[in-house]
Amino acid sequence: MSGLTIMDPLEPHAWRHGTVVAGTPWKNPVGTASGTFNLDACGDYYDVSQMGAISTKGVSPVPWEGNPTPRTAESPAGMVNSVGLQNPGVDHYLVDELPRLKALGANVVTNVAGHSDEDYAIVVERLADSPADMLEINVSCPNVSHGGMSVGTDAKALNRLVTRLRGLTDKPMVVKLTPNVTDIVEVAKAAVDGGADALSLINTLVGMRIDITTGKPILAQGTGGVSGPCILPIALSFVWRVRRALPDIPIIGIGGIDSGRTALEFLYAGANAVEVGAAALVDPVAPMRVARELDELLDERPELADLLKKGECWR
Numbered sequence: 001m002s003g004l005t006i007m008d009p010l011e012p013h014a015w016r017h018g019t020v021v022a023g024t025p026w027k028n029p030v031g032t033a034s035g036t037f038n039l040d041a042c043g044d045y046y047d048v049s050q051m052g053a054i055s056t057k058g059v060s061p062v063p064w065e066g067n068p069t070p071r072t073a074e075s076p077a078g079m080v081n082s083v084g085l086q087n088p089g090v091d092h093y094l095v096d097e098l099p100r101l102k103a104l105g106a107n108v109v110t111n112v113a114g115h116s117d118e119d120y121a122i123v124v125e126r127l128a129d130s131p132a133d134m135l136e137i138n139v140s141c142p143n144v145s146h147g148g149m150s151v152g153t154d155a156k157a158l159n160r161l162v163t164r165l166r167g168l169t170d171k172p173m174v175v176k177l178t179p180n181v182t183d184i185v186e187v188a189k190a191a192v193d194g195g196a197d198a199l200s201l202i203n204t205l206v207g208m209r210i211d212i213t214t215g216k217p218i219l220a221q222g223t224g225g226v227s228g229p230c231i232l233p234i235a236l237s238f239v240w241r242v243r244r245a246l247p248d249i250p251i252i253g254i255g256g257i258d259s260g261r262t263a264l265e266f267l268y269a270g271a272n273a274v275e276v277g278a279a280a281l282v283d284p285v286a287p288m289r290v291a292r293e294l295d296e297l298l299d300e301r302p303e304l305a306d307l308l309k310k311g312e313c314w315r
């Protein structure tokens with residue numbers, strides 16, 4: 001136990017420590033991570049307008065059914081998933097989830113998915129005049145324009161995609177990086193050179209589990225993406241390396257955060273904000289709890305809190 005105050009997630013809270021990500025103010029430095037937040041599932045547990053931001057499930061140009069089941073498996077200190085970006089498509093998002101989130105007063109980061117460069121361009125164009133506050137481009141999806149590989153694994157392909165999307169929107173554009181690369185700094189620079197306003201990292205790491213009664217993979221797809229506390233040290237090192245190479249780009253740190261203390265580690269690694277993912281699948285209130293714990297921890301760290309408020313970061 002952290003020894004911090006036990007909170008009622010529905011009780012109003014006067015946030016003392018906000019942040020600014022690519023010019024967009026967040027009430028506090030904690031958002032939900034894409035694919036782990038659903039308004040119908042979480043909206044009764046806490047006031048979503050009180051999160052720093054809500055990053056929504058990846059939105060594609062048309063509805064995607066996702067992968068065959070089983071799609072999730074438990075793993076030591078984490079999980080493996082191959083949900084496959086199941087979502088009802090951008091048209092549905094624009095008339096359903098986005099207006100409902102905005103009506104509640106949430107700061108919305110719309111996560112964009114695509115299986116080709118064209119897919120991403122269609123979604124970004126459709127969102128350009130929407131009330132979404134920021135866009136988060138998930139470049140981990142398998143991409144036919146890039147031979148089925150995720151575009152986030154190739155600096156040139158990533159730069160080409162981000163440059164194209166930059167021409168389609170004035171909204172703050174966050175590029176969400178995949179950790180499944182040899183050199184994270186190279187792809188981070190390619191995204192920034194293409195016009196990214198901010199980076200978020202990390203997405204899931206490739207992994208799998210085997211069912212020892214059948215000798216076969218547990219996930220129908222064979223492999224999936226690993227998330228949860230087991231990826232925390234890896235995610236921290238990625239954020240730290242990107243921050244050292246790119247001192248000025250806003251960074252949203254993601255990976256295994258389940259407490260104010262682990263969120264604080266990311267801020268000290270150089271992140272301007274964080275997102276909470278798998279922890280919310282164990283406890284739906286986790287993102288709000290992390291935000292409240294972090295608010296207390298920042299009381300004791302005025303130097304860091306002041307930097308975040310100004311849109312700057314720890315160095």
Ligand SMILES: Cc1cc2nc3c(=O)[nH]c(=O)nc-3n(C[C@H](O)[C@H](O)[C@H](O)COP(=O)(O)O)c2cc1C
Binds near residue numbers: 034111
């Ligand atoms: C079930 C599930 C679905 C996810 N869906 C998306 C998605 O649609 N878009 C995306 O960019 N990341 C997606 N992610 C990745 C998370 O947003 C996050 O980057 C990753 O899980 C690492 O953070 P965590 O350890 O806090 O979960 C998903 C993760 C999980 C567990």
